[in-house]
Amino acid sequence: MVTNFAPSQSRASAGHQYSRCTGRKKALCIGINYIGQKRALNGCINDIKNVKRFLTRQWGFKEGDIVMLMDQTTNPRQMPTRANMIDAMKWLVKDARPHDSLFFHYSGHGGQISDTHGDKTDGFDEVIYPVDYKTAGVIIDDELHRLMVKPLPRGCRLTVRVYFQSCHSGTTLDLPFMYHHDGRLKENHIAERTRSQRMSSADVISFAACRDDQTSADTVQAGVAVGAMSYVSSSQLASRKPVQSYLELLLSVREIVQPNFQQKAQLSSGHYIDTRLQFIL
Numbered sequence: 001m002v003t004n005f006a007p008s009q010s011r012a013s014a015g016h017q018y019s020r021c022t023g024r025k026k027a028l029c030i031g032i033n034y035i036g037q038k039r040a041l042n043g044c045i046n047d048i049k050n051v052k053r054f055l056t057r058q059w060g061f062k063e064g065d066i067v068m069l070m071d072q073t074t075n076p077r078q079m080p081t082r083a084n085m086i087d088a089m090k091w092l093v094k095d096a097r098p099h100d101s102l103f104f105h106y107s108g109h110g111g112q113i114s115d116t117h118g119d120k121t122d123g124f125d126e127v128i129y130p131v132d133y134k135t136a137g138v139i140i141d142d143e144l145h146r147l148m149v150k151p152l153p154r155g156c157r158l159t160v161r162v163y164f165q166s167c168h169s170g171t172t173l174d175l176p177f178m179y180h181h182d183g184r185l186k187e188n189h190i191a192e193r194t195r196s197q198r199m200s201s202a203d204v205i206s207f208a209a210c211r212d213d214q215t216s217a218d219t220v221q222a223g224v225a226v227g228a229m230s231y232v233s234s235s236q237l238a239s240r241k242p243v244q245s246y247l248e249l250l251l252s253v254r255e256i257v258q259p260n261f262q263q264k265a266q267l268s269s270g271h272y273i274d275t276r277l278q279f280i281l
Contacts, residue, residue, distance in 0.1 A: 016271035019157030019203040021280050023100035027055055027066040028092045032080050032108035032131050035071050044107035045070045051105050058242070059281040061103070067091065071131045080108070082136035089147045098155030101281050104148060105160075113140065145174040145198065149270060152202035159281055160206035173206045174198050175268040183247050183275040200270030205246070207253075208266040247275035 031048035034040045048068055055061035067088050069080040077084060092102055109129040127138040152158055160173055176198040178186040244252065246267060253265045267275070 015154070016201050017098070017155035017203065018273075018277070019101065019155050020099045021101040021157050023097055023156075025055075025059070025061045025065060025101045025103070025281070026092055027052075027061055027103040027105070028069075028088050029066065029103075029105045030069045030080050030085060030088070030108065032071050032129070034109065034129075034131060039109060041108065045072050047107040048105060055103065055281070059101075061281075080130055081132045082130040082139060085130050085139065086147065089144075093148055093151045093158075096152050096156045098153055100156050102152075102156065102158045103160075103281060104158065111138075113138070141174045149173065149175075149200050149202070149204055152200065152204065154201040155203060157203040157205070157281075160204075160208075173204070173268070175200075175204060175206055175270050177270070177272055178266060178268045179247070179250070179275055181247075181251055185272070198270070202270060204270030205273070206266075206268045207250070208268070244279055245276050246273065246279050249279050250275075 029048035029051050031044040031046075033042065033044050048070060052063075052066055052068065055066065056063060069078055069084060069088060071080055073079060089104075092104060096102060106128055111127050111129070112124040113127055115125045126141045128144070129138055130136060148158060180186055241248075241252065250265055250267045
């Protein structure tokens, strides 16, 4: 069942507000194949090209408001270095207002390192790997949260979707609420003493490719290498069933992917959401 957008989608409890997604739309899409490196990937650049097409055709994003970083370019500012990625994240949230719709997509390697701050119940932080991670370092989930969640005003939407096409991506944005397949909240993955610090009055939603203890996969569709999760979720919304609730989208993606890949898409948020609400951008 899908609950219609208005008026319920404009309200939330405990000082939080759902975004109507009627303001400015901006997107940052990062795809890294690690060309020439030992652990090269195949589908990440194709992923973000598909995502850009999905955003412009399905949701009315303008090409001039979409930043694409990829390691198949001659433009040094478009290369997904650590510095460029952080600058682009700052651009994404700059001057954000209530009911804006911001979108972040990352396709590339991810991993886990020991949590030195004590804010994770499993003892690990999730990280993503810029193209120059060997010299510049990784970007940890605490920093992603600080850069893209903390600056947002109440009622501004940040959608992290289609997915982090990376390993161990379930809690990469450090959002405190995660959901079971039936909409129930999962047990805390954020330590109780820091849980309130991870909450947001903005409307922050994240779909991740897999649980923290799983890895995600590349696949080939129509002869083109893509990320399995991002391809399926885009096709679900673009052609098969464009009107879905958050929970329906999560379940439909899992049903298609799981027979072929051992990974489960994950849904998390910065405040408690009614997963029966219609997914919008």
